[in-house]
Amino acid sequence: MGVIVVSGTGTEIGKTVVTAAVASAARAQGRSVAVVKPTQTGVAPGEPGDVAEVARLAGDVTGVELARFPEPLAANTAARRAKMAPVRPQQVADAVAKLAVEHDLVLVEGAGGLLVRLDDDGATLADVARLLGAPVLVVVTAGLGTLNAAALTGEALRARQLEQLGVVVGSWPDAPDLASRCNLADLPESAGAPLLGAVPQGAGALSADAFQARAAGWLAPALGGSWDADAFAEEFAAVR
Template sequence: MAVIVVVTGTDTGVGKTVTTAALAVRSGPGTVVVKPAQTGTDEPDVRVVARLAGCEVAQFTSLEDPLAPDTAARVRGVGIPPISAHAARVRELARGHGTVIVEGAGGLLVRLDTGGGTLLDLAADLAQDHPVLVYVVTRTGLGALNHTELTVGALRARGLEPAGLVLGAVPQQLGLAERCNRAELPRVTGVPIAAAIPEGAGALAPEDFRKQVKSWWS
């Protein structure tokens, strides 16, 4: 049975896409990366992943404005698929792949459809009949502890134990908060740090990116 990996973040811009690409490299052949909803960008996240990881990708919904998917749909007066449709398409991909990696939009509770469905709902739905690993991508600086605890708490409330935390963009020069949070994040959440991805990793040449992925993982 295929493993489904869900990549969520504590916020937007924390490094989910680069983390997704790194997970795709780590997962190896037979991996497909899915973006259920993409909003407002010149370069879709799946294109970034395909370039860095060289894997198969799929994007279900594209919306023009840089907003949460449900808001972007309402602004344009368009319909978007419900979570149940996303789940069905992910399951279909799982039948032909060893690993399906699902990258969310923004944080865990950002609405992916106009009915209130979130990435958390999608992950809980998929976990009914597939092994689901959830990675939480977070910042290293101020605010990371609170945002990460809230995200982990929301996952646990639905019976989903995070597989690990990922530091999505670790700066070369660490300040006091960044140094402390490396120890504090696993302490306050009870979730280990699975990877620390350096800031700027997404700008690496694909060959260099793929070579370095292993060194970022714990």
């Protein structure tokens, strides 16, 4: 896969850390990586955004941020309130195409969920994935409520005939509750896609060296890692 679109079932669920983990695993295989953030919201000028965080954790990646809007709102709303031009799907596709010529892997990290609007015409990250012909990796939460959110996102992808690469738990808790443990078995059926990883809670606070040393162990082979979904589920099923 030359391009992967990273979306999620909501905000603040670990998309950036998952993106960094995928980038790190790819780099460990000797692949060159670029990361594109179509819209960064809620970050002041000069303040590090998600692309900078991916680079901090994963190491030597090419980072591109197409637009930055100061208020922490949906992209189209933030652009409108800032009186700035929104980012259109074709702009994202063009930027990714250029990066794909010189990089083995390009990761496109969305903001919020799959259907958050990019502009007032109703374009979304799903339209970006369609233009790119790229699979979508969906980041989910661990606990109660994640099955419905994962099912809705999977349904939206299938309705648009987009490939869902799989789902990754963006922040696996240190002490998972019953719902989180049960969700390991239930998420693939609800999402309609395989479970491809679980990034531990607090992974984003690790040093770059520690993060890069561990990242592949959080991701399944389909994402360049060594994580085993069945073994992971069995480990936590034993303590139910």
